[in-house]
Ligand SMILES: Nc1ncnc2c1ncn2[C@@H]1O[C@H](COP(=O)(O)OP(=O)(O)OP(=O)(O)O)[C@@H](O)[C@H]1O
């Protein structure tokens with residue numbers, strides 16, 4: 001997907017920004033505190049309905065503004081306008097797509113597949129399993145249309161079972177009903193996740209092999225309950241211990257991706273830079289798989305790439321981006337650092353952010 005017009009008003013220090021990005025590589029340069037990350041945050045808000053910097057969108061509203069308004073146009077025939085608006089007062093975020101009011105964030109997510117790679121990216125490995133489930137489910141959501149329905153059924157049944165567990169006296173009959181429901185939809189969710197993971201793994205291995213050739217890494221999907229056992233049986237047998245804990249201990253809500261170097265968890269062994277390369281490979285692989293499966297490309301938001309990547313790895317990473325032919329927004333404090341990273345005939349659009357204003361510098365090929 002390609003965004004060909006952006007208008008951001010009242011976003012952090014960017015009072016009014018109009019941008020005409022190219023369909024390929026867009027480099028955003030500027031000093032510390034100039035507004036580069038805020039620009040990416042605006043695109044992320046449009047595509048994901050949330051920020052990657054704050055859990056409360058209202059914190060992204062410029063201090064002196066009452067409203068945050070973000071507009072973009074998705075290239076297509078016809079083009080699709082996207083927009084969100086958030087007032088400082090009130091709690092609602094208004095979302096619009098193709099001239100219509102949109103009520104679910106998933107509609108924005110579906111229209112604009114985004115991948116973010118930023119200095120926090122290593123958290124995907126280090127953080128809680130929920131980060132990795134979110135990563136996996138992003139992929140499943142974009143390639144399998146029934147994912148969302150199945151996932152909602154799972155969540156609903158889980159909520160009911162957990163509520164019953166916390167109830168003083170266990171209502172065994174109701175429990176059995178919700179356990180049946182939960183097990184049924186959980187199996188379906190696992191089937192989708194496992195199939196996606198199977199397709200993802202070889203693409204990830206191939207991508208990683210160029211970024212980190214000598215790593216003897218293994219990535220595995222675990223579904224959240226014993227591989228040999230039926231979930232319904234597990235739930236029945238674990239009622240007492242689940243009740244003591246106050247929640248359901250096994251099921252797809254505990255699924256994870258396990259990354260190991262030999263027998264040890266990867267985060268115990270790898271350097272921060274290596275972790276960043278692995279996460280980059282995971283995110284690049286997801287974009288490649290999305291394109292293979294749906295012929296849609298995702299938009300990459302890459303914040304502060306040079307941090308922790310040496311010149312060689314930066315170059316390999318950039319080569320992947322070039323090959324994928326997707327739209328990229330990439331920030332850097334220093335324009336020189338990235339200039340060396342592109343192939344000679346790659347066309348790169350450059351934007352300069354200064355004191356909350358954005359200037360188009362030039363469109364150039366690195367030749
Ligand atoms: N709600 C807000 N209203 C106005 N300005 C804000 C708000 N939130 C943050 N800022 C300011 O916006 C500026 C831009 O921040 P941003 O993180 O986008 O900069 P950056 O160019 O990415 O910097 P760096 O190179 O250090 O990462 C900062 O000076 C910050 O203090």
Ligand SMILES: [Mg+2]
Pocket residue numbers: 036037038303304
């Ligand atoms: Mg920044």
